[in-house]
Amino acid sequence: MTSLLAIDCSPRYEHSTSRKLTSLFVEKWRAAHPDGEVVERDLIKTNLPFVDLPWIGGAFTPPEHHSPESAAAIKISNDLVAELQAADRIIIGTPMYNFTIPAVLKAYIDHIVRVGVTVVDNVGQLTGKKATIILASGGDFSPGSPFEGYNQASGYLRQVLGFIGITDLDIILAGRERAGLVGETAIEEFGDVVALAAAA
Numbered sequence: 741m742t743s744l745l746a747i748d749c750s751p752r753y754e755h756s757t758s759r760k761l762t763s764l765f766v767e768k769w770r771a772a773h774p775d776g777e778v779v780e781r782d783l784i785k786t787n788l789p790f791v792d793l794p795w796i797g798g799a800f801t802p803p804e805h806h807s808p809e810s811a812a813a814i815k816i817s818n819d820l821v822a823e824l825q826a827a828d829r830i831i832i833g834t835p836m837y838n839f840t841i842p843a844v845l846k847a848y849i850d851h852i853v854r855v856g857v858t859v860v861d862n863v864g865q866l867t868g869k870k871a872t873i874i875l876a877s878g879g880d881f882s883p884g885s886p887f888e889g890y891n892q893a894s895g896y897l898r899q900v901l902g903f904i905g906i907t908d909l910d911i912i913l914a915g916r917e918r919a920g921l922v923g924e925t926a927i928e929e930f931g932d933v934v935a936l937a938a939a940a
């Protein structure tokens with residue numbers, strides 16, 4: 741059975757452009773894959789810890805050498821990696837914060853990039869997956885726009901996801917959100933491109 745992992749990280753919920761578009765993507769994907777499974781991962785509700793010393797101990801030593809603290813710290817990472825490994829299709833909806841990704845999405849990335857697990861000898865292990873990112877922003881960072889070069893999110897996401905083997909990646913720049921704080925034009929402006937991505 742094919743499966744979709746849908747990751748959201750905006751704290752603005754019903755006002756969020758990225759969440760509106762992610763949920764449209766999920767709706768269209770479900771319609772195209774009636775037997776498919778959808779797993780929703782809301783990073784705002786996941787309460788991800790940052791990498792700390794017990795986590796590093798857990799990530800860089802074999803399980804039989806884990807202290808109780810390291811075993812506990814690495815568990816969420818193992819769970820998130822397993823969730824990602826199980827997905828055939830991935831959609832990530834994220835705001836742009838200060839020209840890059842929100843801290844909560846970076847914390848997620850720190851949990852899923854695992855030497856010896858998702859990267860072995862510098863080779864990404866999560867191959868054969870297709871991913872789409874919806875990057876919501878107040879400004880316009882589309883190619884040729886004056887602020888294109890300020891967008892640190894797209895290149896970083898492409899690089900780090902590629903590092904773990906997710907190289908088939910599309911990024912939808914849901915920028916220049918005219919409605920500002922309420923995102924009400926999101927579907928009107930970007931719905932078609934999101935629907936197309938979900939059908940691909």
Ligand SMILES: Cc1cc2nc3c(=O)[nH]c(=O)nc-3n(C[C@H](O)[C@H](O)[C@H](O)COP(=O)(O)O)c2cc1C
Nearest residue numbers: 750752756757758835836837838839876877878879
């Ligand atoms: C803390 C913070 C930082 C932001 N930084 C940027 C930025 O660097 N560039 C930009 O274009 N918009 C920025 N914005 C605007 C958001 O990217 C925009 O409102 C987007 O729609 C947020 O996604 P959401 O609607 O899914 O929450 C920022 C918003 C917040 C709250």
